[in-house]
Amino acid sequence: MTTQTNDPIYKTDALIAEDIDQYLQVHQHKTMLRFITCGSVDDGKSTLIGRLLYDSKMIFEDQLATLEADSKRVGTQGQEIDFALLVDGLAAEREQGITIDVAYRFFATEKRKFIVADTPGHEQYTRNMVTGASTADLAVILIDARKGVLTQTKRHSYLVKLLGIKNVVLAVNKMDLVGYSQETFDKIVADYTEFGKTIGLEDFVPMPISGYKGDNITTSSDNMPWFTGTPLLPHLETVEITSSHEPVDAPFRMPVQWVNRPNLDFRGFAGLIASGRVSPGDEIRVLPSGKTSKVAKIVTFEGDRDEAIAGEAVTLTLEDEIDCSRGQVIVAAQSPLEVADQFESTIIWMDEEEMIPGRAYWLKIGTQTVSATVQAPKYEVNVNTQEHLATKTLDLNAIGVANITTDREIPFAPYEENHDLGGFILIDKMTNQTVAAGMLHFALRRSTNVHWQATDISRESHAAMKNQKPAVLWLTGLSGSGKSTIANIVEKKLARMNRHTFLLDGDNVRHGLNKDLGFTEADRIENIRRVGEVAKLMTDAGLIVITAFISPFRSERDMVRSMMQPGEFVEVFVDTPLEVAEERDVKGLYKKARSGQLKNFTGIDSPYEAPDNAELRIDTTEMTPEEAADLIIARLIP
Template sequence: MRLSARCLYMTYALFWDADEIENYLVAQQNDKPLQLIVDGGQGAGKSTLMNRLLSESSLQALADERPLASMPAAMLVVDVQQGVTAVTRRHCVLMSLMGLRHIAVAVNKMDAVAYSQARFESIVAELQIFVSSLPLPDITFIPVSSLYGDNMFAPSDNTPWYAGTSILGFMETLTVDSERLLCQPFRLSVEKVHQDASGLQAAEGSVASGAIYPGDDIRVQPSGRIDKVSQVVVADEGRVDKAAAGQLVTLLLDGDLAIACGDIISSADQPAQTADQFEAGLIWNSNEPLLPGRPYEIRLGSQSAVATVTSIKYQINTDTLEHVAARQLPGGEIGVCNLSLSHEVAFDPFHESPQTGSFVLLDRITGHIVGTGMLNFALRRSQNIHRQHVDIDKQARALAKNQKPAVLWFTGLSGAGKSTIANLVEKKLFAHGQHTYLLDGDNVRHGLNRDLGFTDADRVENIRRVAEVARLMLDAGLIVMSAFISPFRSERQLARDLFVDGEFIEVFVDTPLEVAEKRDPKGLYKKARRGDLKNFTGIDSAYEAPQAPELTLDTAAITPEEAAERVIQLLIERRVVKCPGAR
């Protein structure tokens, strides 16, 4: 089969670098895609190579985006003058993590070294030694001059010592891999749910792997409920006797079980796994480091959840392949982490199915993709830990206390007046019989969080712990005052997400830095200005002001007493308390 009769996905981008955009070139004549990553270091000649390939073949280039983990083949472009660089080794590690099965190394710019056989073979030998400990298949090495077309489409007279394939020849030997997908268990990612004219429930989505027939038993996951397929409908074809991997289909089901967008439909006898905690390989793409405890959005196909990295098991040194201990993962680095999700999802380990075992992480504030990952396996703890039912719940405890539980989250710069105002609010509430508790930043660091410092990673963990404690106290029916700088929006969002609507009240104690610094009740700003106190919010560590707090208090314009009264008034308006302070 000629290459021109296939669909080809390619990218020039360094897809694990923060500032690169994943651009895919598509040339499509058939429905069966051949997918290929084209990558390499800056200046290696990727663009020149691909432009010549596209301009002198029948391929047509169209823009598209595809999940990185769906790529079964790769071409790594290496500058023969630069040789095997740190970037080259990094790319090899990434390709091994992604489970790529077919790799070609195009040793480019051979014309610049007079087509030296010795130079080519030295690069081959060095790279073969490096990849020998990686789970990579045999690699095809091709000496190329993309500028003059040597070994691009046919053997070159300039390299009589080379008897291997050309770039085009390598690409034509690749298979679409559809047979492998057909042999895997059936998986469909639900993208749309509706009822057809006859009242049957219909689930529409793309078949990731396997095949489906009318009459097959299927399992909807993560719920695990079983139903039977009544009809299989393919767009532009209507009812069919079979649908397979790569097709967009609608399944009409006999039963009326609940199905939602994002669910995975599996074959009943070979279902996907479900879990909410995993070990995963992670390629971190953000300029900001990955911090354990910080929440991100995770997307696995059409499934989504809130994900937190509970721990970084190790970072991979891509020069030596050494596993290095790490408390955070810098931008552009690779690591293995433990993930905790907000709820169970259906998945297959990546090595079994890249389609249902790969994911992306997104920043919950900006929506930007910050990481690409591969699920290795579910952690046993996700199967062994279950919530214990209790008979006395939050509502019963609140009723006994004659109040509505809530968390007042005071945030602002050091010296803004958070603790002073929170203390006044608690005194007023307590004086009128309300059941309260004040969590103060300094007090908590004397006990629960005494092991934490003031790095960004420690600040994230500090707020995560406090938010969990506040949730327990709210569950006890209390009105909780939490006074912490809590400088990052993502961590305040993490805290908010622990509570139902109306329970979390963000109070922004808005004080200009110059006012807070002038007050400086603990002398901390002076230490920070001298350089004696590192990572101090407002000086050498950022404070991200709330964008939509429930209440803003300008303590440069009002007294702490006035601020406390405004908080009390808000609690009355929200019916957290009936009428404290009205006597």
Template sequence: MADTVSPDPVYRTEALIAEDIDSYLDTHQHKTMLRFITCGSVDDGKSTLIGRLLYDSKMIFEDQLDALQSDSKKVGTQGQEIDFALLVDGLAAEREQGITIDVAYRFFNTEKRKFIVADCPGHEQYTRNMVTGASTADLAVILVDARKGVLVQTRRHSYLCHLIGIKNIVLAVNKMDLVEYSQDTFDSIVADYAAFAQEIGIENFTALPISGFKGDNITTAPSENTLWYEGPSLIEHLENVEVLSTVAAQKPFRMPVQWVNRPNLDFRGFSGLISTGSIHPGDAVRVLPSGKTSAVKSIVTYNGDLDEAVAGQSVTVTLEDEIDCSRGDVLCTAGDPPETADQFESTIVWLNDEDLHVGRAYWLKLGTQTVSATVQPPKYRVDVNTMDRLAAKSLTLNDIGVAEVFADKPLVFESYDENRTLGGFILIDKITNATVAAGMLNFSLRRSQNVHWQPTDITRQHHADMKNQTPRVLWFTGLSGSGKSTIANEVEKKLALMNRHTFLLDGDNVRHGLNKDLGFTETDRIENIRRIGEVARLMTDAGLIVLTAFISPFRAERQMVREMLADHEFIEIFVDTPLEVAEKRDVKGLYKKAREGKLKNFTGIDSPYEPPQEPEITVNTVAMTPEEAADYIVSQILPLK
């Protein structure tokens, strides 16, 4: 019998290696991703737990391990023990104090799943950082120190996780090694937490006894130290829990349009991330807010066209019909569209050091939609320690409150419980561009659905043509005593001699009627300017040239009025007068009262004035008489038609 020739061992090895690599890459590519956070009170062991997960999942390089062992000795860890928290606490201040300040994101994977974990700070002053980490999480691991039990910050973070919509809660009773792995201690903590969870609406949670430092029940269960525990290890639970993308795929199709993809005249597609549902070529879709309908022609990706796209995928969708669709619009299932409204009840988490200014216009960003919006006086704020609803006139750093939000145009939305993308928003300060709040839309207000704009046959252009002039608002701003009213009056007289149709709105005059119910707090001043802006806008619709003389101390409110009007219709006139000059004039005796403490919130004394940064016109009343200033202003606004 002839000898059988064996395959070349080198060739066989290379082939097997290539096959193994292909198999591994294919398996890894199709793993699901779980995003989760660790949170709880200070020193409950959040960073140590994450470090242990990274260590046990072999996600640490040798040089990192050497550095970790060296750093562990520096911070006092004895013998061969490793301080796993140092893997996550990256800031110098965190290592020095032994606490977490910023949100730290780490990636690791197992044979079954990929993970992104956020280590959230436990201190109350860093609650806003914790909210940031929780906003994209599928699951929350709430740690409790077995020696201390359920603490105030445990309750705070549990409430925030529930508020943000995290359905999967893990109660990890940590440091069991320091209580001799007592089942009674574990059961008592679980019972306390269960009672609290029921109060705030958490229906289910999974409780595990662990030791992040020793590794008990982290990757394998049961630990020899907790033979009384019959549940899964932490990693086993994380590998098998349902992720948000799976749930989202079962809902109606929603895709906020992020970009109109038009590389050439032969292609026009709409790109975005599918937030919920699935889509196939031929499916009927609707574009909101316009309501136009079409059918999907193709689903385009970098790797080729798809027969199906699901929640979590970024794709470009082409349509059968040429219909108007742009960034900020939403593609959705034609027969099951989301709502459209401009007034909502919302839950707001305030993230900024500066308090909420009720009535001030902020940018509201919802998905790919951006609108101007104002927050009304809060209905209440929540004491997350007691769950009590407390009266509030504003919101301060880390406050959670419920308030109505009014947008300047309709938003396509769903409640946050149904859709995080179309229900979760942020507020951005228009002046500083700082993100000041995160919010969740609860529902639209019925009145927003019942009030509609009534069209009229005589247009604003017709009104303007009848008066032979271009409507505009001459917005005089400056300190009290700067000469705003005097100069505005001179300007109006000169315009009257030119047969122009005008109306002067003076700060003192409107407080005798329209705004007599408002005081001089910051909130009332914002509302004062908002009302004047609305009146001025209506007057420009009538074709008038409107002059307004108000201190209007805040740039944000002047910008709010500017945005109410058409382009180039708002002319900001800065009556530039130094404080000492205005105070010397003090015709009304207001500065004297303010200096004596008899007049609170007076601009320039105990309330700030924010001068315009780029006004259309500036007049200096030290160098000019009122008549000279008026002549200069009129010359700058010509021609009037």
């Protein structure tokens, strides 16, 4: 038996359910504002967010008790509560009193819901700030009133502009420590305005605040009657959200996340609408294939819809059975996206290891993942002066402009038009770590002006005339391992069998095709790329190509493999221990490397990455070159 009373503690299950339903009804139709706080170290970002959470009554009693205890433990110079501890969740952050990782917090008021990202101030964690800003609609840039505009303030402001955040609040914090001086505030705003002009960030809302004291956070401060603007929280509640993430008033675009085929009677294409709106009957085009159809239905969990708009996740069914798969983009038929495979882009490098021009990375844009190579940067940007600096690579947190080439054409939009279809990340193929974030500017003209010329004699015809199957025998291993010796024997044996071959040797190609390249990591990568392209053309001619290259990096050998037809690339690991190769030292190269006369020598001061799954492994300590050649030919011609 349930005792009913007016005391809310003794509410029945039905009343509790009713309260929850009312709460959901109130909040589910509110708009959502995603914003970040950024600036230099110790500008008070975490304290400000903690104050917003506290003042909006978004802290549970047990959290408050823990917060008060932690505040007493770390000491807050007379302040009862250290609001920064609400956000600095990592142990290292609490111990050092700084923010390291991006901390996301949710809170809501009567007018709006919020997701706020507290981003690190230290320069070494700039990559974390980029992560937090990538989905933000508004940025709160904090400045310590005692310090004014600092280097990191400029860096974060530049990134905010670069990432296309339209709404910016310049919050001059810690006004209580400068006596709430209007003169100090006005000077900082003037300095920031002058800097903002250099990066094109001229539209911002300045306000003087104190996260520590709560001045101008939720209500106007009596300590600064000279400021007649709106306090921070009311501004966040009412600011108009202008975002390039999900523009509704733009042509329809939806990257396909997955193909939904629960049974033979249903085939739908699921995804998040990146821009525009769609209705049944609309004509659509699938890119990059260009196939066209019409929308039959818009399917959701709540039932079929008459219309869907940007930001909504839906499943579309089409009137025609056309080819469409994950990674492709469904667009309005009359307003297609541009499709290209070469682009100019801005890259923010986020890895401890520097960028290697010419190396192949995974490029993820929207729902597509393609292989891409980054060319040497055109320039690096000095975020303090906006000067364009000459550079050959990009280090951690560096920002530069470089051309990117993908292994196939992809549909895209310039980042300034659509963040989802113009923003990308680069992923290292070996470690699967995200190494960079970037924004596509435009397609290079040569990507649309240069077309593959079809020929009447196909690669199959070339191979048939030679009565053989094209292949690339890729011998890799340390200098002195015996690659060239084995390759030469293989070619002679194949010649006796009337096979049509060509031998590409590492030293030989550097006398002509690659004589302009050195032995830096970037030059080694370009060396292998060029050889791979030549080998590909030779397989098109029906030849068996034999190569003998150190080719020390797995990613570049994989790049060449990806150029070839399935099954045509045969990786042969000529496995010789370093000490054995060094003992041979026919060319005297190891001796020079040991003495410091020869830099970037594989095995000494440059790494060799042994194959993980080579088709063949040749142990030269256990077999002769003749035996090794016979083993390779047996693999090629069973």
